[in-house]
Amino acid sequence: MEKEKATSSCDIDVHGIARVEGEGALHVHIDNGELKNVELEIFEPPRFFEAFLRGRGFEEPPDITARICGICPVAYQMSACLAIEDACSAKVSDEIQTLRRLLYCGEWIQSHVLHVFLLHAPDFFGLEDAVELAKINRNAVERGLFMKKIGNKLMEVVGGRAIHPVNVKVGGFYTAPTKQDLEALVDDLKQALEYAVWATAWVSTFEFPDIVTSYPLVSLVHDTLYPIDCGTVASTEGFNVSPKDFLDRIVEEHVARSSALHAKLNGETPYLTGPMARFNLNYDRLTPIARECAEASGIEKGCRNPFKTIIMRSLETVVALEEALRIIENYVKPDPSFVEITAKAATGYGATEAPRGIIVHRYVLGSDGLIKEAQIVPPTSQNQAAIEEDLKNVIANNMDLDREQLTNYCETAVRNHDPCISCSAHFLNVDIKR
Numbered sequence: 001m002e003k004e005k006a007t008s009s010c011d012i013d014v015h016g017i018a019r020v021e022g023e024g025a026l027h028v029h030i031d032n033g034e035l036k037n038v039e040l041e042i043f044e045p046p047r048f049f050e051a052f053l054r055g056r057g058f059e060e061p062p063d064i065t066a067r068i069c070g071i072c073p074v075a076y077q078m079s080a081c082l083a084i085e086d087a088c089s090a091k092v093s094d095e096i097q098t099l100r101r102l103l104y105c106g107e108w109i110q111s112h113v114l115h116v117f118l119l120h121a122p123d124f125f126g127l128e129d130a131v132e133l134a135k136i137n138r139n140a141v142e143r144g145l146f147m148k149k150i151g152n153k154l155m156e157v158v159g160g161r162a163i164h165p166v167n168v169k170v171g172g173f174y175t176a177p178t179k180q181d182l183e184a185l186v187d188d189l190k191q192a193l194e195y196a197v198w199a200t201a202w203v204s205t206f207e208f209p210d211i212v213t214s215y216p217l218v219s220l221v222h223d224t225l226y227p228i229d230c231g232t233v234a235s236t237e238g239f240n241v242s243p244k245d246f247l248d249r250i251v252e253e254h255v256a257r258s259s260a261l262h263a264k265l266n267g268e269t270p271y272l273t274g275p276m277a278r279f280n281l282n283y284d285r286l287t288p289i290a291r292e293c294a295e296a297s298g299i300e301k302g303c304r305n306p307f308k309t310i311i312m313r314s315l316e317t318v319v320a321l322e323e324a325l326r327i328i329e330n331y332v333k334p335d336p337s338f339v340e341i342t343a344k345a346a347t348g349y350g351a352t353e354a355p356r357g358i359i360v361h362r363y364v365l366g367s368d369g370l371i372k373e374a375q376i377v378p379p380t381s382q383n384q385a386a387i388e389e390d391l392k393n394v395i396a397n398n399m400d401l402d403r404e405q406l407t408n409y410c411e412t413a414v415r416n417h418d419p420c421i422s423c424s425a426h427f428l429n430v431d432i433k434r
Helices: 049-053 061-068 073-087 094-125 130-136 138-159 179-183 186-203 243-249 275-281 288-297 306-329 379-396 403-415
Strands: 010-014 024-031 034-042 218-221 232-235 250-253 262-265 346-354 357-365 371-377
Touching (some): 024 379, 061 073, 061 371, 073 346, 094 186, 094 403, 138 179, 138 186, 186 288, 218 275, 218 346, 232 243, 243 346, 262 379, 275 306, 357 379, 379 403
Antiparallel strands (some): 010 024, 218 232, 250 262, 346 357, 357 371
16 A cells, blocks of 8 residues: 655654654644644753752852763863853963863764764664664674774763763863873774774765755854864854854743753844854864865765765764874873862853854852853754754655655754754743742
8 A cells, every 4th residue: 555645634743753862752744735833842851950050159060060961061061161261261271271172072072973873874774773783784883882982981081981071170170181191092093083084984975865954054163273172153144253242142932842942043043053064164174184084075065964964973073083183192281280260250151062063151150159140052952943944844855755754854854963952951941820
């Protein structure tokens, strides 16, 4: 019997999106071939981290916010440190900033590899998961696991442990590793770099639907480095501003279907952060081997196909491995490993690039060093409206597919952006009426 076409009236309901971090649902309503509604629902309970931070000491955010996510804790720690240091008019040494970048490289490696090999690649083979992928390409999965392991190891050596690092503090690190500690990782990092180059070539052979997006792309930019740990906020629409001014340009709103706030430029325009934004706004800052990989893969600056973010993530894994090796080769141990910070009444802002996109922190400190206000804007809450735009695009271009095929396409469209749903579920304003 012929399968039902999506051009008929139908609902697509995915009550639990697989292979993403956290829990979310997807609802699509099509009536006589016309798309009526698309909703990406984030139904995880609010986590209230902004409320937890109020009244806490100014040195506490790196440890508290790291618990928001077990995959990208460094992103929260680094943005928190930058915001507190900004409020206190403190500046860390170049050696400390470089060590922070090295720790962040570890997070990029393990997070990107987790997504590429275990969560995303199975989609391109019509498989349920990485276990099924390993049955047809065991070598690929084993290489992915090797790269993830060295990313975790790098986080352990610099951060104290791979999940929720404990060595990070406002002003720097409690202790700094020796050059010998880091050099012990070099052989495995070089092997991982070879695998990452191979992975970029491998994923570039996948078949990609012909989808082009038009929403603005937003990422950090830097004069000399591919943005990870610092920079200003730029857009394909032409602005280049400080993290403070960026927050002034976005409006977060609560929508009934989501425990995550939706951020839009000027309260109206969906925008996207993450690999596609970084790649397009920082192509000229790709590291040497990553640039060679990009040219070999055929992906060019200006690529707006979200399904090809798997190539961009693989390229960024190459970037992170190259940067890690460069930093270790030139490493100078920070001495001291942190700078003393004196609190004052002020407001500070900090932004870094989590694997999934920009994460911005804002803290208002009192003269007693206690936090009066805290605002955390994670990538997924910024990306959610753009992901829904992707879904509309995918559905409009694939109405001839049957319900099952279109459902799979929609789920892949969400996974393209590796949404960290738990990170974004921190909606705060609760109005209780009795």
